[in-house]
Amino acid sequence: MGTPRNRRVKQAGEAPEPSGSSRRDFIKTAATVGAGAIVAAPAVASGFDFDLESFFQKNFRELSEEELDALVKRLSRKYSKKYGKDVSVSAIGPMDGVLYGYGLDISRCTGCRRCVHACVEENNQSRDPEIQWIRVLEFERSEALRGIDLKDGNPYYEHKEVPDEGKFYIPIACQHCEDSPCSKVCPTGATWREPDGIVVIDYDWCIGCRYCMAACPYGARHFNWAEPNVPAEDINPDMHVIGNVPRKRGVVEKCTFCIQRTRKGRYPACHEICPVGARKFGNLLDPESEIRYVMKHKRTFVLKAELETKPKFFYFWGTEGRS
Amino acid sequence: MPGAGNDPGKDRLPGNQATIWGTLGLAVVVIVGLSAVRLEHQPETTRDYPPRPLIADGPAVMKPAPEIDDEYLPCRDCHTSPDRQTGPIPRELEYEHEDTELAHGNLWCLHCHDPERPGRLRLADSSLVKFEDSWQLCTQCHAKKLPEWRAGVHGKQTGHWRGPKEYQTCVECHEPHAPPFGTIEPKPRPKRPDEIIQPARISGEEQHGDS
Numbered sequence: 001m002g003t004p005r006n007r008r009v010k011q012a013g014e015a016p017e018p019s020g021s022s023r024r025d026f027i028k029t030a031a032t033v034g035a036g037a038i039v040a041a042p043a044v045a046s047g048f049d050f051d052l053e054s055f056f057q058k059n060f061r062e063l064s065e066e067e068l069d070a071l072v073k074r075l076s077r078k079y080s081k082k083y084g085k086d087v088s089v090s091a092i093g094p095m096d097g098v099l100y101g102y103g104l105d106i107s108r109c110t111g112c113r114r115c116v117h118a119c120v121e122e123n124n125q126s127r128d129p130e131i132q133w134i135r136v137l138e139f140e141r142s143e144a145l146r147g148i149d150l151k152d153g154n155p156y157y158e159h160k161e162v163p164d165e166g167k168f169y170i171p172i173a174c175q176h177c178e179d180s181p182c183s184k185v186c187p188t189g190a191t192w193r194e195p196d197g198i199v200v201i202d203y204d205w206c207i208g209c210r211y212c213m214a215a216c217p218y219g220a221r222h223f224n225w226a227e228p229n230v231p232a233e234d235i236n237p238d239m240h241v242i243g244n245v246p247r248k249r250g251v252v253e254k255c256t257f258c259i260q261r262t263r264k265g266r267y268p269a270c271h272e273i274c275p276v277g278a279r280k281f282g283n284l285l286d287p288e289s290e291i292r293y294v295m296k297h298k299r300t301f302v303l304k305a306e307l308e309t310k311p312k313f314f315y316f317w318g319t320e321g322r323s
Numbered sequence: 324m325p326g327a328g329n330d331p332g333k334d335r336l337p338g339n340q341a342t343i344w345g346t347l348g349l350a351v352v353v354i355v356g357l358s359a360v361r362l363e364h365q366p367e368t369t370r371d372y373p374p375r376p377l378i379a380d381g382p383a384v385m386k387p388a389p390e391i392d393d394e395y396l397p398c399r400d401c402h403t404s405p406d407r408q409t410g411p412i413p414r415e416l417e418y419e420h421e422d423t424e425l426a427h428g429n430l431w432c433l434h435c436h437d438p439e440r441p442g443r444l445r446l447a448d449s450s451l452v453k454f455e456d457s458w459q460l461c462t463q464c465h466a467k468k469l470p471e472w473r474a475g476v477h478g479k480q481t482g483h484w485r486g487p488k489e490y491q492t493c494v495e496c497h498e499p500h501a502p503p504f505g506t507i508e509p510k511p512r513p514k515r516p517d518e519i520i521q522p523a524r525i526s527g528e529e530q531h532g533d534s
Contacts, residue, residue, distance in 0.1 A: 060370065061369065061370040061371075062370075065373065092375075093370070093372040093373070093375050094372060094375065095375050095376065095377045095378065095485075096374055096375060096376055096377055097377050098377060110504075110506070110507060111509060112507050112508070112509045112510060113509050113510035113511070113512070114510055116510065116513075117510050117511075129519060130513065130514050130519070132513050135513065155512070155513055156512050156513065156515055157509075157512065158509075158512055159509060160508065161506035161507060161508060161509075162506060162507065162508075162509045163506060192368060192369060193369070194369060194370070195369055195372065262484065264378075265378050265483040265484065265485040265486040266482070266483050266484070266486070267480075267481060267482065267483065267484050271481075272481050274479065275496075275507065276479075276496070276504060277477070277478045277479030277491070277496070280475070280476060281484050282484045282485075283484070283485065289484070290474055290475035290476055290480070290484075293471075293474040293475075293476050294476055297471075297476075298476075318471075318476070318477065
């Protein structure tokens with residue numbers, strides 16, 4: 001099973017056709033050159049405890065209510081047993097009249113990375129190997145006037161105390177684009193945008209081709225190169241099927257706006273932890289929401305606006321004229 | 324990298340291994356077939372969810388101000404003597420509170436504390452409020468922050484974006500005597516790519532290498 005996986009990785013280097021009709025060509029290629037490779041991916045992905053049931057699972061979007069219910073129950077049982085605690089997996093859907101938006105106040109962010117680690121814990125990200133959905137980039141203040149180029153940002157900064165003199169910070173995770181390039185290139189329909197604006201991944205359908213990672217302009221998607229590992233005592237038992245359920249080797253994952261929390265009305269974990277209150281979250285369709293207040297009273301911008309991906313993650317300067 | 328074509332052990336497969344490889348081959352063919360079906364099949368662009376009404380919004384309450392644990396409490400223990408020094412002109416405190424470093428614009432204690440009852444805060448209209456209602460004092464001078472704070476934009480709300488929420492009062496983040504938020508210790512940085520140990524090679528590869 002090892003070699004096919006490596007061959008598959010090589011295949012992924014070939015760029016996908018941008019047009020929507022590429023799927024068929026993709027299948028043809030898959031069937032001839034790399035058939036074994038690509039196709040074996042779901043099996044490889046699940047590592048050594050290959051789960052037949054999840055391999056035959058229909059795509060999340062096509063499950064009937066009854067099937068979804070059965071799936072949720074099966075997964076709750078499976079993970080309760082596996083982790084020895086009361087795991088509750090939900091498939092709670094979007095609320096009517098809700099479109100999520102996130103705001104981040106760059107003038108406040110201190111780069112303390114508490115959001116990064118709260119996110120890891122909430123969303124059952126692999127501890128070793130390490131997967132982190134949020135990256136906090138450090139930039140020189142003096143450079144800011146010339147415009148921010150994300151590739152100048154340093155995520156590996158180390159200081160005793162932050163913010164460091166003359167620096168500012170931009171945390172980046174999935175921008176939940178309305179015109180999401182990632183979902184367009186997915187050959188299996190394993191990633192899509194939900195009616196409330198959350199871009200999600202069906203981990204059972206992800207074949208690990210990583211086209212979406214190449215397509216994402218924000219580097220927000222992360223690949224499980226090895227079997228992810230979260231100690232049972234650290235597992236967050238409040239799970240969502242297309243959110244923080246445990247992943248397996250060979251699948252891609254990313255921020256879901258904490259779908260397991262936000263669809264129940266709660267704030268995302270990163271929002272709750274931020275010590276300076278730099279993170280704002282809410283319903284873009286509700287004029288009374290804090291995110292709409294930000295949109296109305298602050299100057300907001302999105303990253304790489306020129307790509308017209310229409311992110312639902314906005315950055316703003318809460319304070320003008322004060323350094 | 325070992326390719327499938329140059330498998331050195333190929334010609335020397337004993338009988339039972341051949342059966343194993345044959346079975347595996349068959350399994351691959353089955354999986355290929357099934358997965359081709361999967362690839363060819365295009366799911367809807369989104370799930371057809373049953374309607375789910377917006378849940379009710381909840382009250383916004385203020386998180387109680389952090390408790391003060393101060394050797395000086397209660398203030399009235401000392402501040403009752405009629406001959407103690409006081410006055411609106413800033414002076415160096417020598418006898419008590421010499422540790423209270425005041426670095427807030429160029430304010431003096433009595434801009435905020437009542438001279439008679441320093442355990443109460445004095446608003447511009449001379450009314451007195453308790454420490455736990457200090458936000459009323461702060462927002463008198465920092466009026467622009469009031470609507471932002473109420474909207475959850477300055478400072479922070481926790482709990483629910485839709486449902487009950489709690490918001491933090493000013494002194495949770497700002498020490499009134501020296502209000503800048505200051506610096507804090509960061510959490511550990513992510514691993515650099517060169518620090519990540521390569522995932523263990525998988526058994527298939529090792530077999531190739533060994534034979």
